[in-house]
Amino acid sequence: xxxxxxxxxxxxLRRYPQGPLQPSDFAVESDATPSMQDGxxxxxxxxxxxxxxxxxxxxQAPFGGAMPPMPLGTTIPGAAVGKxxxxxxxxxxxxxxxxxxxxxxxxxxxxGAGVNxxxxxxxxxxxxxxxxxxxxxxxxxxxxxxxxxxxxxxxLVSGAAGAVGSAAGxxxxxxxxRAVGIVGGEAKRRYLIDEVGYDVVADRFAPDFxxxxxxxxxxxxxxxxxxxxxxxxxxxxxxxxxxxxxxICGLMAxxxxxxxxxxxxxxxxxxxxxxxxxxxxxxxxxxxxxxxxPAFEQELAALLTSGQLRxxxxxxxxxxxxxxxxxxxxxxSTTGKVVVRVAQNAASSSKGHSVLEESH
Numbered sequence: 001x002x003x004x005x006x007x008x009x010x011x012x013l014r015r016y017p018q019g020p021l022q023p024s025d026f027a028v029e030s031d032a033t034p035s036m037q038d039g040x041x042x043x044x045x046x047x048x049x050x051x052x053x054x055x056x057x058x059x060q061a062p063f064g065g066a067m068p069p070m071p072l073g074t075t076i077p078g079a080a081v082g083k084x085x086x087x088x089x090x091x092x093x094x095x096x097x098x099x100x101x102x103x104x105x106x107x108x109x110x111x112g113a114g115v116n117x118x119x120x121x122x123x124x125x126x127x128x129x130x131x132x133x134x135x136x137x138x139x140x141x142x143x144x145x146x147x148x149x150x151x152x153x154x155x156l157v158s159g160a161a162g163a164v165g166s167a168a169g170x171x172x173x174x175x176x177x178r179a180v181g182i183v184g185g186e187a188k189r190r191y192l193i194d195e196v197g198y199d200v201v202a203d204r205f206a207p208d209f210x211x212x213x214x215x216x217x218x219x220x221x222x223x224x225x226x227x228x229x230x231x232x233x234x235x236x237x238x239x240x241x242x243x244x245x246x247x248i249c250g251l252m253a254x255x256x257x258x259x260x261x262x263x264x265x266x267x268x269x270x271x272x273x274x275x276x277x278x279x280x281x282x283x284x285x286x287x288x289x290x291x292x293x294p295a296f297e298q299e300l301a302a303l304l305t306s307g308q309l310r311x312x313x314x315x316x317x318x319x320x321x322x323x324x325x326x327x328x329x330x331x332x333s334t335t336g337k338v339v340v341r342v343a344q345n346a347a348s349s350s351k352g353h354s355v356l357e358e359s360h
Contacts, residue, residue, distance in 0.1 A: 011028055031106060050322065050329060080099070080342075179198045
């Protein structure tokens with residue numbers, strides 16, 4: 001090791017959002033490389049994940065005040081893929097490609113907790129932040145929580161063009177069930193049908209949106225995999241099959257501050273549908289489900305090798321793009337898994353990646 005340590009940049013919380021998220025809520029700062037202790041290793045970040053759940057953590061009162069606020073000036077947390085460039089940890093060596101919660105910064109240290117080696121059998125490195133990472137594993141765990149996917153079932157997925165939704169749809173189809181998706185816009189609808197393999201996709205912006213879904217669900221949905229929440233849930237719950245399951249994965253429509261806008265209480269009509277149709281509503285989390293990961297990776301590797309899964313990743317370049325990429329998840333509903341390539345050495349960029357380019 002040379003005495004001169006590399007330095008980079010980081011993205012910090014500049015101010016608490018007031019209403020919808022703005023890029024100016026964040027700031028990009030110079031960042032000295034953190035000191036490494038015995039039992040730790042130093043990572044040079046290559047790809048950083050952009051996830052809607054981050055919106056909750058930057059609030060002044062996260063989760064309605066259930067958590068203390070993140071101090072201003074704090075590095076934004078988040079998953080990333082990077083290369084170990086120096087190690088004092090017996091389990092990791094320089095050159096290892098790893099995924100962990102390294103945050104929105106060029107360099108990070110870790111003691112190895114929560115860090116996974118990137119599995120080359122699961123495709124390009126950025127897949128470790130998408131189909132082979134938290135989004136894909138979340139979809140897998142959710143379908144496991146639903147009792148598995150059975151041939152002949154019809155499973156409805158909202159936010160179907162997002163990272164979790166597209167992974168869920170691919171897994172549903174690969175297991176022989178019928179996948180019905182919900183997206184906003186014709187381009188996303190065609191993407192899900194032509195490339196992900198959804199059987200039917202309804203455009204929530206279309207004037208006959210509910211009519212499209214009713215036609216696609218003549219016997220109702222056996223499972224509704226909800227990534228969105230908000231006013232969409234009460235619209236869809238009447239389309240459930242008797243005894244069906246509403247699986248709550250995310251509530252993206254409720255992550256942004258409503259800025260005082262009155263929101264109707266839909267609970268009474270939801271509860272009526274639950275009672276009359278004998279429905280179940282269940283939440284789940286991937287936390288604590290590491291025992292499922294070997295089976296997940298084995299199934300995923302087989303689907304990737306066979307071509308049944310063709311993951312798409314929306315890649316932007318430069319650490320300064322992270323704030324706007326997060327805002328665009330809400331303002332422009334970016335398709336597919338969103339990552340930002342922050343590697344300071346352009347040679348770190350791998351070739352042949354599966355990239356979905358979009359004009360916004």
